[in-house]
Structure formats: C-alpha cells, structure tokens
Amino acid sequence: MSDYKIVYLIVERGVEPNRQTFWRMAGAAYVCRDGSLNLKLDFHPGLIFNIRDPKSNGERDEANGIDETVTKEVVKDDIPF
Numbered sequence: 795m796s797d798y799k800i801v802y803l804i805v806e807r808g809v810e811p812n813r814q815t816f817w818r819m820a821g822a823a824y825v826c827r828d829g830s831l832n833l834k835l836d837f838h839p840g841l842i843f844n845i846r847d848p849k850s851n852g853e854r855d856e857a858n859g860i861d862e863t864v865t866k867e868v869v870k871d872d873i874p875f
Contacts, residue, residue: 799823801833 803820806813821835823845830846 797825799825799831801835 799822800819801821801823803818805816805818807816808814820837821833823831823833826832826844828846830844833843833845835841835843
C-alpha cells in the first residue's frame with residue numbers, strides 16, 4: 795500500500811445516452827500511521843481534512859474532554875425567569 799492516494803473530482807455532464815464523465819485530479823490523501831487519511835485539496839491548500847473510522851460514544855466523549863459525571867448530573871438554573 796502506498797503512503798498516499800490521488801483524490802479525483804468526478805464531474806458528470808449531459809443526459810443519457812450522451813452523458814460524459816470527467817475525472818479531474820483534485821488533491822492527495824496521505825495515509826497516517828494509525829490508518830486514517832489526511833486529505834489535502836488543491837482548491838484550498840490551507841485546509842487539511844482527517845478521515846477516520848468513528849469511535850464509540852465513550853471514546854468520543856473522552857476525546858472531547860467531557861466528564862460523564864458532569865453530564866449525568868441535573869443542572870439547576872439560577873436564572874429567576
């Protein structure tokens with residue numbers, strides 16, 4: 795497996811039976827050590843996208859810094875109206 799992949803923009807024009815499909819190179823996707831992909835697109839080179847498998851809810855909350863004890867407590871609102 796190579797350490798990068800080409801990202802293509804697929805454009806379809808026309809209607810059947812004269813539909814044409816064009817594949818244009820749009821950037822690159824680099825394989826990270828953990829198996830996820832970093833995606834860099836030519837139309838906005840300052841942005842980097844990361845593509846990975848979803849985590850379970852517990853792992854997602856932990857990664858976001860959410861404390862489960864705080865989310866399970868009932869929060870009382872001190873605003874009188």
